[in-house]
Amino acid sequence: MKPKTLGEKYSYTFIMPALLMLFLFVAVPTIIAFFLSFTDYSILGKPRFVGIQNYRFALHDNVFRxxxxxxxxxxxxxxxxxxxxxxxxxxxxxQSFINYKKTFMIFFYLPVLTSMTASSMIWLWIYQPDMGILNGILSALHLPRSQWIYGKSTVIPSISTITIWKDFGYDVVIFVAGLSGIPKELYDAAKVDGAHGWSMVKNITLPLLKTTSLFVIVTSIIASFQVFTAIYIMTQGGPENASTTVVHQIYLNAFSYLKMGRASAMSFVLFVIILFFSLIQFKIIRVEE
Amino acid sequence: MGKSKNGMKLLVYVFLIFIAILSLIPFLWSIDSSLKTVKYNYAHPLSWRPKPVAFGNYVKIFTMFSFGKNFTNSLIYAGGKTILTLIICPPAGYAFARKKFKGRNVIFILILSLMMIPSQVLLIPTFLILKNFPLVGGNNILGVGGTGFLDTYWGLILPTAVTPFNIFLMRQYFLTLPKSIEESARIDGASEFRIYWQIALPLALPALTAISIFSFQGAWNDFIWPLIVLRSRNLQPLTLGLQVFQDENFDLWPLLMAATLVTTAPMLGIFAIFQKYFFRGVSFIGTSK
Incomplete structure (x- = not known):
């Protein structure tokens, strides 16, 4: 009996530091943020309780909408x-006939390694309206130039082009791992049955890749709702709020306008959106298991 | 049949090469631009042939931003965070995977549920916790009077070091090891700490490498957290340091590109050495869900 309790005691020693850190820097902050979201708080002075006013504000404010x-x-x-x-x-x-698979993967992964800050700088130069290479190419082809990140209708597509360029390599590595896990015999058997090309993708690859795909899709959705750095560096939300995002508004309200209560309410709106997608993922994975 | 197969091969190669070019072109273009003089770039922004080749840009940038200082700061942030992660997360993951103790499953599920909280919810409260941390940065025991951990390296490192995800990854890895490895040591009377330290931990090297790489990369490329926590220029990491070029005259594109590439180089160097572990780590994340 004694050694077992001793083992238990050790187990708690193993997890204690982690629990302490998560408590202090995740659990407690979440609770504080929740309380703050019902207050008016500017860092100076004390939080003042305002009920659900911050949430009401967030959902009716034109800029947050x-x-x-x-x-x-x-x-x-x-x-x-x-x-x-x-x-x-x-x-x-x-595909079995592909050589230089590693080399390709390294090329695709280079943007993933680059910080969002550095990527934003590079693309600021590419999108530069007067001297940038993209408008240079358009001019050379006698096509109309674009305002890219400086145009109201083009800014969001231009930003998503950057982040797609930056992030796709990560998903490629995950999908390659998922695809390599599918037994080759399944394809061979299907071939004997006369299946080929897309019918094999549809009937073997996609069903067996469901968990991997779901993971990639849900993590991508969550990441997309958190877009901030590119916006902050390249457009500051402009032109005329055409590229302001949820996290950009949280940042501005909290650290520029010092509306900490309002920003906390906005962060809980984001939390609910993300929770929705996380729960879908958990649920589907549960069902699989 | 053979002909269409070759056609297919060609098509797949063309597709992959096209995507590889798209991934690389922004880098090639920024390298090219970084080698032009500011004057030449202004006159010939689209030329691919810098005349004269201005290697001097790579010297000049060091007088414009304190690369050495920024680089050291990035290294302290990323290194400190990685070391703290390595000290705290693996023992917790080990205990959750290999030991039985009261409340184990409940605690583990609580930790997993913390994964759903987006970091943006934590921005404001964590900022407040750091500011009011007792007995540091001029604060008294009640956490008032000074700036706490704000504007310090600890303020960067502590809140981001331990993530539920890293504990989860370590647990998943330890689960895959056979039970027998500890048993003989236990019969020999080795202490629980020795079993962990000398037997389990060395076997977990692939998982340890994975969490190290991703902690390091996460901190190295982090933007929003340093933006909020730091005030002093001399603590800024590279991601913030680059911004001085944005404050300056915007015709200095070649210098901005040179600086951007220089800040990206260290991560590429790490990738060149540990490339295998990057891919394994990402695959592991994608398949261990």
Whole structure:
């Protein structure tokens, strides 16, 4: 009996540091944020209870609504294009006749290694309206120039182009791992039965890749709702709020306007959106198991 | 049949090469631009042939931003965070995977549920916790009077070091090891700490490498957290340091590109050495869900 209790005691020593850190820097902050979201608080002075006013404000404020819309628009471009593209690339890479698979993967992974800050700087230069290479190419082809990140209708697609470029390599690696896990015999058997090309993809690859795809899709959706750095560096939400996003609004309200209560309420709106997608993922994975 | 197969092969290769070019072109273009003089770039922004080749840009940038200082700061942030992660997360993952103790499953599920909380919810409260941390940065025991951990390396490292995800990854890895490895040591009378330290931990090297790489990369490329926590220029990591070029005259594109590439180089160097572990780590994340 004694050694077992001793083992238990040790187990708690093993997990204690982690629990302490998570308690202090995740659990407690979440509770504080929840309370703050019902107050008016500017760091100076004490929080003043205001009920659900912050939530009401967030959902009626034109700028925050615009931010929700922009974020959703960004997600609708970013998620499907990136996931489908990464899947097709991974499918191409795992064909048995492909050589230099590693080399290709290294090339695709270079943007993933680059910080969002550095990527934003590079693309600021590419999108530069007067001297940038993209408008240079358009001019050379006698096509109308674009305002890219400086145009109201082009800014969100331009930003999602950058993040798709930056992130797809990560998904390629995950999809390649998933595809390599599918037993080759399944394809051989299907071939004997006369299946080929897309029918094999549809009937073997996609069903067996369901968990992997779901993981990639849900993590992409969650990431897309958190877009911030590119916006902060390249557009500051402009022109005329055409690219402000949920996290950009949280940042501005908290650290520029010092409306900490309002920003906390906005962060809980984001939390609910993300929770919705996380729960879908948990649920589907549960069902699989 | 053979002909269509070759056609297919060609098509797949063309597709992959096209995507590889798209991934690389922004880098090639920024390298090219970084080698032009500011004057030449202004006159010929689209030329691919810098005349004269201005290697001097790579010297000049060091007088414009304190690369050495920024680089050291990035290294302290990323290194400190990685070391703390390695000390705290693996023992917790080990205990959850290999030991039985009261409340194990409940605690583990609580930790997993913390994964759903987006980091943006934590921004404001964590900022407040750091600011009011007792007995540091001029604060008294009640956490008032000073700036706490704000504007310090600890303020960067502590809140981000331990993530539920890293504990989860370590647990998943330890679960795959056979039970027998500890048993003989236990019969020999080795202490629980020795079993962990000398037997289990060395076997977990692939998982340890994975969490190290991703902690390091996460901190190295982090933007929003340093933006919020830091005030002093001399603590800024590279991601913030790059911004001085944005404050300056915007015609300095070649210098901005040179600086951007220089900040990206260390991560590429790490990738060149540990490339195998990057891919394994990402695959592991994608398949261990």
């Amino acid at each position: 615009k931010a929700l819309f922009n974020t959703a628009y960004y997600a609708i471009l970013y998620v499907p294009i990136k996931v489908i593209l990464s899947f097709l690339i991974a499918l191409a890479l795992t």
